[in-house]
Amino acid sequence: xxxxxxxxxxxxxxxxxxxxxxxxxxxxxxxxxxxxxxxxxxxxxxxxxxxxxxxxxxxxxxxxxxxxxxxxxxxxxxxxxxxxxxxxxxxxxxxxxxxxxxxxxxxxxxxxxxxxxxxxxxxxxxxxxxxxxxxxxxxxxxxxxxxxxxxxxxxxxxxxxxxxxxxxxxxxxxxxxxxxxxxxxxxxxxxxxxxxxxxxxxxxxxxxxxxxxxxxxxxxxxxxxxxxxxxxxxxxxxxxxxxxxxxxxxxxxxxxxxxxxxxxxxxxxxxxxxxxxx
Amino acid sequence: xxxxxxxxxxxxxxxxxxxxxxxxxxxxxxxxxxxxxxxxxxxxxxxxxxxxxxxxxxxxxxxxxxxxxxxxxxxxxxxxxxxxxxxxxxxxxxxxxxxxxxxxxxxxxxxxxxxxxxxxxxxxxxxxxxxxxxxxxxxxxxxxxxxxxxxxxxxxxxxxxxxxxxxxxxxxxxxxxxxxxxxxxxxxxxxxxxxxxxxxxxxxxxxxxxxxxxxxxxxxxxxxxxxxxxxxxxxxxxxxxxxxxxxxxxxxxxxxxxxxxxxxxxxxxxxxxxxxxxxxxxxxxxxxxxxxxxxxxxxxxxxxxxxxxxxxxxxxxxxxxxxxxxxxxxxxxxxxxxxxxxxxxxxxxxxxxxxxxxxxxxxxxxxxxxxxxxxxxxxxxxxxxxxxxxxxxxxxxxxxxxxxxxxxxxxxxxxxxxxxxxxxxxxxxxxxxx
Numbered sequence: 001x002x003x004x005x006x007x008x009x010x011x012x013x014x015x016x017x018x019x020x021x022x023x024x025x026x027x028x029x030x031x032x033x034x035x036x037x038x039x040x041x042x043x044x045x046x047x048x049x050x051x052x053x054x055x056x057x058x059x060x061x062x063x064x065x066x067x068x069x070x071x072x073x074x075x076x077x078x079x080x081x082x083x084x085x086x087x088x089x090x091x092x093x094x095x096x097x098x099x100x101x102x103x104x105x106x107x108x109x110x111x112x113x114x115x116x117x118x119x120x121x122x123x124x125x126x127x128x129x130x131x132x133x134x135x136x137x138x139x140x141x142x143x144x145x146x147x148x149x150x151x152x153x154x155x156x157x158x159x160x161x162x163x164x165x166x167x168x169x170x171x172x173x174x175x176x177x178x179x180x181x182x183x184x185x186x187x188x189x190x191x192x193x194x195x196x197x198x199x200x201x202x203x204x205x206x207x208x209x210x211x212x213x214x215x216x217x218x219x220x221x222x223x224x225x226x227x228x229x230x231x232x233x234x235x236x237x238x239x240x241x242x243x244x245x246x247x248x249x250x251x252x253x254x255x256x257x258x259x260x261x262x263x264x265x266x267x268x269x270x271x272x273x274x275x276x277x278x
Numbered sequence: 279x280x281x282x283x284x285x286x287x288x289x290x291x292x293x294x295x296x297x298x299x300x301x302x303x304x305x306x307x308x309x310x311x312x313x314x315x316x317x318x319x320x321x322x323x324x325x326x327x328x329x330x331x332x333x334x335x336x337x338x339x340x341x342x343x344x345x346x347x348x349x350x351x352x353x354x355x356x357x358x359x360x361x362x363x364x365x366x367x368x369x370x371x372x373x374x375x376x377x378x379x380x381x382x383x384x385x386x387x388x389x390x391x392x393x394x395x396x397x398x399x400x401x402x403x404x405x406x407x408x409x410x411x412x413x414x415x416x417x418x419x420x421x422x423x424x425x426x427x428x429x430x431x432x433x434x435x436x437x438x439x440x441x442x443x444x445x446x447x448x449x450x451x452x453x454x455x456x457x458x459x460x461x462x463x464x465x466x467x468x469x470x471x472x473x474x475x476x477x478x479x480x481x482x483x484x485x486x487x488x489x490x491x492x493x494x495x496x497x498x499x500x501x502x503x504x505x506x507x508x509x510x511x512x513x514x515x516x517x518x519x520x521x522x523x524x525x526x527x528x529x530x531x532x533x534x535x536x537x538x539x540x541x542x543x544x545x546x547x548x549x550x551x552x553x554x555x556x557x558x559x560x561x562x563x564x565x566x567x568x569x570x571x572x573x574x575x576x577x578x579x580x581x582x583x584x585x586x587x588x589x590x591x592x593x594x595x596x597x598x599x600x601x602x603x604x605x606x607x608x609x610x611x612x613x614x615x616x617x618x619x620x621x622x623x624x625x626x627x628x629x630x631x632x633x634x635x636x637x638x639x640x641x642x643x644x645x646x647x648x649x650x651x652x653x654x655x656x657x658x659x660x661x662x663x664x665x666x667x668x669x670x671x672x673x674x675x676x677x678x679x680x681x682x683x684x685x686x687x688x689x690x691x692x693x694x695x696x697x698x699x700x701x702x703x704x705x706x707x708x709x710x711x712x
Contacts, residue, residue, distance in 0.1 A: 031315070192429065193429075194428055194429040194430040195408065195428040195429070195431045196281070196430055198405055198428065199403060199405060202403055202404075202405065203403075
């Protein structure tokens with residue numbers, strides 16, 4: 001089987017600060033990392049490859065230094081890596097990004113048909129969760145979003161069964177391959193590369209494809225192909241937490257105090273009664 | 279899938295990368311194992327490097343865009359009391375003309391990355407985010423590689439260079455270097471304070487690209503044997519203060535409080551005014567000197583840099599010794615590879631090289647300096663106080679005849695420190711550095 005995993009290099013947003021005056025991101029001195037959701041997608045793809053056999057190709061779009069995340073993927077077990085890098089791709093929003101990635105996947109599929117594309121649920125820098133579904137729609141593949149568990153892969157009938165998060169719970173669904181999975185963090189814990197693989201990744205060639213290589217329509221790529229405009233960035237006001245009860249010394253007292261506070265709030269008592277009523 | 283290497287180097291700091299550059303330059307199959315996410319990620323040295331030692335490894339380091347912050351053209355020494363102090367400085371045109379880059383400041387996170395790139399370009403492999411947990415040995419107890427914390431993490435090599443710094447759990451674990459004594463270590467805390475380039479130029483009276491180092495002793499270390507430094511970077515200042523670990527243990531002084539107080543000192547505060555603290559860090563400095571140097575080689579291994587306690591505490595020189603010891607290690611290994619003999623006897627050529635160079639010569643010269651400072655805490659208490667008192671008295675214009683002032687100063691001196699002990703101090707001080 002042929003698996004593809006899409007990985008984005010992102011600034012470590014846990015370290016990015018927002019300039020309170022200009023409302024822009026202060027990115028200087030912030031390290032770039034592989035999007036954590038994508039690393040879970042990679043782990044999912046590696047696990048699938050381990051069970052079904054086949055080939056795993058990793059794909060990224062970004063500046064030349066984004067090859068770092070592809071090397072990381074190779075160190076974990078990916079077989080081949082392609083970086084889409086071209087000035088023509090710059091400034092892409094989710095529409096243009098999913099277009100470029102789709103063209104690349106189509107090109108890869110010409111050589112070896114693709115069965116499963118794994119993506120992170122979203123990137124931690126944009127949080128849109130649109131690229132995965134965008135790829136699935138463009139390719140016409142079955143789409144499984146917010147996947148928390150891969151239940152079964154049936155290679156004979158080319159079907160996959162997954163558990164996914166939905167509003168208020170989860171559902172288990174089955175659908176035909178080829179498909180796109182976008183995954184949640186709880187699906188898997190990314191593995192630590194073995195030393196020989198790590199060394200291998202440092203010596204590996206990373207294929208770089210430009211706009212021409214993927215036969216991209218320039219009107220659909222980069223800034224030109226991006227209808228999204230960022231109008232404003234702002235920091236939402238900090239939400240104050242509720243009261244805290246120190247349970248280290250006297251847990252009983254802390255619970256009593258907590259209940260007292262909760263019950264003093266009429267809406268809480270109302271909700272509680274409503275719950276009991278059901 | 280296991281590959282064999284000629285040389286495995288533990289640590290991608292100045293010592294390890296220097297060795298890697300020289301080895302890879304000779305076409306020797308070299309791998310460097312670094313625990314940080316990238317070389318320099320774990321590095322927090324004060325930040326002065328020396329052109330002479332770097333040029334021996336990368337002669338065209340300036341052309342190769344070594345990330346220099348400022349070329350040091352002036353050195354200042356301060357002897358401070360709580361409220362003031364003496365300042366002595368030396369600047370020379372030579373330091374930006376003939377001897378440019380004699381000493382220069384760098385940000386270690388950037389420099390180490392650049393330096394590792396040079397080693398990579400020469401063909402060395404640099405593996406990051408990997409911790410060497412132990413050494414591999416054969417039945418004769420010869421070192422034949424390293425074990426790392428990764429799956430399938432063994433790495434075979436004909437020689438291992440331990441260049442993993444002062445705080446090396448590996449050295450302690452393998453027993454190659456006994457855990458350093460508290461009195462052989464200084465604990466330093468450092469803050470990087472951001473300021474616009476022009477403001478730094480103005481405050482330090484320099485041109486763009488030129489910089490100043492200030493080395494400071496006195497009451498600022500609160501009676502402990504210690505030193506503070508201020509280094510100019512391009513658009514920041516490194517403000518660092520530290521003291522001997524055994525003194526910290528005794529005095530219970532909190533390092534960060536000491537740093538805060540130091541920043542308020544009347545000579546320091548105007549230099550860092552309106553600056554933004556960007557980084558804060560703490561590190562160890564190998565101050566044990568000559569007496570604390572462990573055995574630097576054995577069957578199949580060599581120890582370089584801070585890990586071998588190669589640090590000149592008086593002149594604050596460590597990175598140069600690290601680089602040069604790394605280079606010597608590499609040259610010795612190249613010879614050993616030619617011979618096909620990695621026994622301690624052959625690798626002892628490394629120690630001979632160090633002994634014939636300034637590295638061991640300087641450390642030997644100052645071998646009593648560490649003990650001297652630890653035995654004379656008056657250097658950090660009574661003396662700066664009395665010195666400042668004397669100057670302040672003589673410079674105060676208040677109608678009191680100078681003769682009377684002189685008497686008062688002499689009286690105070692006699693009361694607090696006997697002439698005999700002052701002479702002894704000077705004599706032992708001279709002996710410790712002569």
